[in-house]
Amino acid sequence: MIKWALPALVVAACVGYLIYTASGGSAEYYLTVSELPSHANSGDVRVAGVVQDDVLKSNGGLHVTFTEKDATAAVPVDYTGTLPDIFKPGITVVAEGRLGKDGVFHARTVLAKCPSRFSTTTYTQ
Amino acid sequence: MILGYLGAGALLAALVLGAFSAVLSFWAGWQQNGVMVQVGRRAFYAAAAMMVVAGAVLEWALLSHDFSLAYVTEHTDLSTPIALVAAGFYGGQEGSLLYWATVLGILGSVSLVASASLGLRLAAYAAGVMAAIVSFFLVVLVMVASPFDLLSITPPDGLGLNPVLRDGGMLIHPPVVLAGFASFAIPFSFAAAALIAGRPDTAWIAHTRRFALMAWSLQTTGLVLGMWWAYHVLGWGGYWGWDPVENVALMPWLATTAYLHSSQVQESRGRLRAWNFSLVIVAFLLVVFGTFIVRSGVVPSVHTFAISAIGPWFLAFLFVCIVFSAVLLAVRSSSLGGAAQPIAPVSREGAFVLQNLLLVGVVVVVFWGTVLPLVSGMLGQQRVVGASYYERAAGPLFVVILALMAVGPLLPWRRAAGLPSRRALIWPAATVAIAIALLLIAGVRSIPALVALPLIAAVAATCLTQYARLVRGWSRLPALLVRKRRRYGAYLAHLGLAVLVTGIAASHFWQQERDVTLAPGQQVTVGGYTLTYLGSEQRQLADHSELVGAMRFGDATLEPARATYAGLGGQSLTRVAISTTPLADVYVVLAGAGDAGAASFRVFVNPLVSWIWAGGAIIILGVLLGNIGERAPAVEAVRRRVPASVPS
Numbered sequence: 001m002i003k004w005a006l007p008a009l010v011v012a013a014c015v016g017y018l019i020y021t022a023s024g025g026s027a028e029y030y031l032t033v034s035e036l037p038s039h040a041n042s043g044d045v046r047v048a049g050v051v052q053d054d055v056l057k058s059n060g061g062l063h064v065t066f067t068e069k070d071a072t073a074a075v076p077v078d079y080t081g082t083l084p085d086i087f088k089p090g091i092t093v094v095a096e097g098r099l100g101k102d103g104v105f106h107a108r109t110v111l112a113k114c115p116s117r118f119s120t121t122t123y124t125q
Numbered sequence: 126m127i128l129g130y131l132g133a134g135a136l137l138a139a140l141v142l143g144a145f146s147a148v149l150s151f152w153a154g155w156q157q158n159g160v161m162v163q164v165g166r167r168a169f170y171a172a173a174a175m176m177v178v179a180g181a182v183l184e185w186a187l188l189s190h191d192f193s194l195a196y197v198t199e200h201t202d203l204s205t206p207i208a209l210v211a212a213g214f215y216g217g218q219e220g221s222l223l224y225w226a227t228v229l230g231i232l233g234s235v236s237l238v239a240s241a242s243l244g245l246r247l248a249a250y251a252a253g254v255m256a257a258i259v260s261f262f263l264v265v266l267v268m269v270a271s272p273f274d275l276l277s278i279t280p281p282d283g284l285g286l287n288p289v290l291r292d293g294g295m296l297i298h299p300p301v302v303l304a305g306f307a308s309f310a311i312p313f314s315f316a317a318a319a320l321i322a323g324r325p326d327t328a329w330i331a332h333t334r335r336f337a338l339m340a341w342s343l344q345t346t347g348l349v350l351g352m353w354w355a356y357h358v359l360g361w362g363g364y365w366g367w368d369p370v371e372n373v374a375l376m377p378w379l380a381t382t383a384y385l386h387s388s389q390v391q392e393s394r395g396r397l398r399a400w401n402f403s404l405v406i407v408a409f410l411l412v413v414f415g416t417f418i419v420r421s422g423v424v425p426s427v428h429t430f431a432i433s434a435i436g437p438w439f440l441a442f443l444f445v446c447i448v449f450s451a452v453l454l455a456v457r458s459s460s461l462g463g464a465a466q467p468i469a470p471v472s473r474e475g476a477f478v479l480q481n482l483l484l485v486g487v488v489v490v491v492f493w494g495t496v497l498p499l500v501s502g503m504l505g506q507q508r509v510v511g512a513s514y515y516e517r518a519a520g521p522l523f524v525v526i527l528a529l530m531a532v533g534p535l536l537p538w539r540r541a542a543g544l545p546s547r548r549a550l551i552w553p554a555a556t557v558a559i560a561i562a563l564l565l566i567a568g569v570r571s572i573p574a575l576v577a578l579p580l581i582a583a584v585a586a587t588c589l590t591q592y593a594r595l596v597r598g599w600s601r602l603p604a605l606l607v608r609k610r611r612r613y614g615a616y617l618a619h620l621g622l623a624v625l626v627t628g629i630a631a632s633h634f635w636q637q638e639r640d641v642t643l644a645p646g647q648q649v650t651v652g653g654y655t656l657t658y659l660g661s662e663q664r665q666l667a668d669h670s671e672l673v674g675a676m677r678f679g680d681a682t683l684e685p686a687r688a689t690y691a692g693l694g695g696q697s698l699t700r701v702a703i704s705t706t707p708l709a710d711v712y713v714v715l716a717g718a719g720d721a722g723a724a725s726f727r728v729f730v731n732p733l734v735s736w737i738w739a740g741g742a743i744i745i746l747g748v749l750l751g752n753i754g755e756r757a758p759a760v761e762a763v764r765r766r767v768p769a770s771v772p773s
Contacts, residue, residue: 007470008482015486015522019493022518023510030498030507039506046509060642060725061717081640082360082716082727085698096511 028096034073036099046096047075047105053089068095068105077105084112126193132182132273136223139175139230140263142168147256154249154322162249166237169256173230176263180227183220183272187213193279196220196272202285204668208296209286215299216286218420218435219272224300226262228307233259236311236336243315243328250318251329258310261442269434288669288690288698294354301350302374305343306412309377311336312384313409316402320453325398325461330388335752337405341385342748344378349625349741360699360714362638362729364737365629367515369424372495373415376488380408383484390474393538399454399461400481406450411488413443424498469539476533483526490518516633524576527626530619531557531583534591549590556586574634581630585623588616614751618744625740631733640716642725652730654678654711661715661724671700674715674724678704685715685726710734 029035029042033049049068056065063080066089077095087093087110097107146168153161183196187210192198200213200220209216215224233255240248266272286295312333319329351371352364365371384404390397417439418424469475494510501508535549560579569575595602595613606613641649643658650656659675659682666688673686683702690696704711712729719725 007479011479011482011486015489015518018518018521019490022490022514023493023497026513026517027497027501027508027510030509035506057717060719060723062640062642062725062727082699082714085360086696088696 030094032073033068033070033075036073036075036105040099044096044098044108046094048092048094049075050092051087051089055089068093075099075105076103077107077110079107079110081109083110086112126191126275126279128182128186128189128191129194129273129275132179132186133267133271135175135179135182136263136267136271136273139172139179140260140267142172142175143256143260143263146172147253147260150249150253150256154246154253157245159245162245162252165249165256166240166252169230169237169252169259170234172256172259172263173227173234176223176227176230176259179273180214180223183223184211184214187211190283192281192283193275194272195274195276198276198280198283200283200286202283205283205286205291209291212296212299213286215303216290216295217272219266219270221299221303222262222266222270222435223272225303225307226259226266228304229255229259229262229310232308232311232336232339233314236315236333240315240332243332244322244324246322247315247318247324247329250321251315254314254317255310258314265435265438269438288688288696292354292358294350294358298347298350298354301343302347305340305347306377306416308336308340308343309381309409309412312340312405316405317450317453320402320457323457323460325402325457327392327395330391330401334388337381337385337388338748338752341378341381342745344374344381345741345744348374348378349738353738356734357701357703360701362636362712362714362727362731364632364734367494367512369495370419372491373411373418376415376491376495377408377411379484379488379491380404380411383481384408386477387481390477394474396474397478399458402454402461404481406454407488410443410446410450413439413446417443418495424495471536473533473536473538476529476536480526480529480533483522483529487519487522487526490522491515494518520573524580527577527580527584530622531580531587534587534616534619552590553583553586556582571634574630577630578627581623581627585620588620588623591616610753611751614747614749617747617750619747621740621743621745621747623740624736624743628733628736628738628740631736632731635732637730638727640725640727642719642723644721644723649726649728651711651728652709654706654709654730656683656711656713656728658724658726660722661718669698672715672718674718674726676702676713676726678711683711683713685713687715687717705735708732 029039029045031039031045031047033047036045036047039045047068049070052067052069052074054065054067057063059080062082064083065076065078067074068077069075079095079097084093091112094111095105095107096109096111097105100106146165149161149168150165152158153165185191186194186197187201188207190197190201190203190210196217196219197213200217201210205213213220215221237248237252237255240251243251315329315333319325351374355366356364381404384401387397387404388401391401417436420435420439494514498507498509531553532550535553557579560582561575564575564578592613595605637652639649639651643649645658645660648655648657655678657677659677661672661674664671664673669688669690671686671688673684676683676685681704683704684700685702686700688698688700690698699714702713710729710731712731714727714729716725716727
């Protein structure tokens with residue numbers, strides 16, 4: 001068994017190193033809209049908030065702007081791409097991207113909190 | 126109404142019987158009372174029968190649209206197709222728990238039937254542990270999450286199933302995943318029983334081998350089906366998003382994969398006893414942990430699961446299981462050291478040990494990524510990791526595992542004299558060289574692709590050379606195939622994994638996507654595939670309307686669509702159109718309609734995705750062919766060899 005302590009240590013060290021380098025580069029802050037201004041220089045972040053009524057789609061639905069809001073703050077979001085099916089005013093979305101100098105959050109992806117396999121959203125509506 | 130009382134009564138009876146079986150089995154095992162051990166076992170069978178009754182009552186209530194039951198009202202309505210009404214059994218929180226407990230009851234009963242041959246105490250404790258687990262589920266079902274709760278007023282119709290779930294995938298994916306999760310409890314129960322009884326020999330491994338394989342196969346099928354479902358339904362062009370819900374299903378699968386290999390070392394060499402116990406225990410703990418994560422909402426996920434009262438119950442259960450397992454392992458640790466010779470680094474068992482360490486490493490990577498939001502949230506600002514973390518941290522580990530898969534089967538058991546014979550390594554080595562050359566000629570310059578794909582080819586080459594050796598002695602072929610089916614089934618599973626990983630690697634490295642807005646008659650070319658937009662139309666169906674955009678692709682017409690359900694607050698649903706060619710899937714998503722008949726699309730070209738589904742099927746075929754019929758004789762042969770390997 002002692003003989004295998006060394007390989008085990010080597011593998012453990014490699015795994016630790018991989019986790020450290022990988023999470024250092026790609027861990028993103030998960031924020032609410034009101035926390036966003038204090039993380040303007042954090043690189044890519046994820047912002048959770050509720051979609052407001054001002055959804056504007058152009059370019060056949062591929063470009064969209066809307067406002068994301070939590071209890072206290074709001075931020076305009078600009079996104080190009082396909083939207084999740086359940087995207088509509090009133091649902092909670094998680095936008096991934098960064099806050100631009102123009103004060104607009106430029107999203108790379110927009111994820112919706114989607115209905116679970118174990119529950120129906122219809123019941124809560 | 127009557128069905129509600131009937132079901133609740135059956136659940137309560139099952140709980141009483143389960144708790145009775147747990148207490149009696151432990152006591153009888155302690156007292157070595159053979160009659161009482163049998164009574165405890167039969168109480169478990171009775172509890173299982175009561176759960177089957179409860180399940181049948183729930184299914185009956187669903188199919189007869191008995192909306193006096195809250196569960197039926199919440200998960201079905203009169204317009205839901207009958208197959209999906211039946212699937213409502215496991216479609217909701219409470220029903221899925223009942224389904225889980227019932228599967229464990231049935232499979233557990235099967236595993237206990239022949240357990241008497243394991244010796245009185247081991248069999249008694251196994252029944253006791255299993256009955257305790259079932260009782261936990263029944264307590265939750267009876268006290269906090271009963272599927273038989275009644276509504277004070279019976280509504281005329283139910284609320285129906287979310288349209289995303291109205292899909293054939295709903296009929297097969299959840300029951301397979303849940304059955305896989307449930308069956309992890311069986312190896313765990315026998316492992317724990319062997320520790321309590323002080324029987325660290327291979328009896329428990331041999332007895333539960335089929336169940337471990339079944340848990341692994343169900344989980345493999347569940348994972349592949351989940352990927353298939355996500356790919357065909359969700360419309361983001363991928364099949365795996367490293368979401369916590371996916372991660373918690375992957376981790377026990379990885380641990381069991383490790384166990385299926387390391388248990389062979391104990392079977393043939395009597396080594397790694399403590400390690401095998403730990404792996405089985407960890408796999409089960411990961412299942413409980415996953416259930417807690419998924420049902421409690423402590424980690425941000427795109428799936429907001431019904432956050433319900435059962436979260437704390439599962440957390441408590443997780444703690445009890447961890448403490449119980451840790452104490453057991455600590456108490457028995459002194460008796461777990463094997464007496465056989467040490468393991469040579471370059472040998473089959475050496476390869477298994479390294480593969481195990483790497484798989485556990487992947488589990489650690491995935492676990493850390495899953496709990497990071499929880500940990501960082503406690504320490505300050507919540508942080509999350511995306512797909513790139515998992516690719517960068519787990520990718521290199523998977524590459525080394527692939528290399529081991531190519532070399533490991535060629536290494537002999539016990540000590541290999543120096544390196545494995547050069548001749549054995551010629552084929553995989555030549556395959557690597559040829560694959561690299563072909564990829565370079567094809568213009569591939571990505572280092573990860575140049576490492577991963579040749580290694581996958583080498584894995585396939587290794588499996589094929591094993592079969593080729595078989596063909597050389599063709600006259601004895603049928604007999605040999607049957608006698609060593611366990612081994613050749615395993616090679617087939619390896620081959621299936623190579624096919625599956627090829628699909629993952631190709632679609633990962635070479636997926637192409639393009640967003641376009643087209644007027645009728647305009648063309649778009651993505652990755653060499655040309656699509657012509659024909660026009661769009663609005664269709665009105667029974668409970669929803671559909672915007673369909675027609676695209677001509679070769680001779681076929683693809684019809685990606687967006688459905689809108691007016692009855693569900695205008696919720697829309699993407700209908701992806703996929704055309705599978707041998708080399709790639711053309712995957713078209715309709716984003717929306719523009720002016721003058723124009724429409725916007727997101728077009729993906731996903732190379733070799735169909736290989737993932739084919740590979741999954743080959744893996745399961747390999748496991749089945751390797752293990753049908755009488756207990757595989759490989760185990761017998763190995764048993765006879767064991768005494769010889771122990772120094773006298």
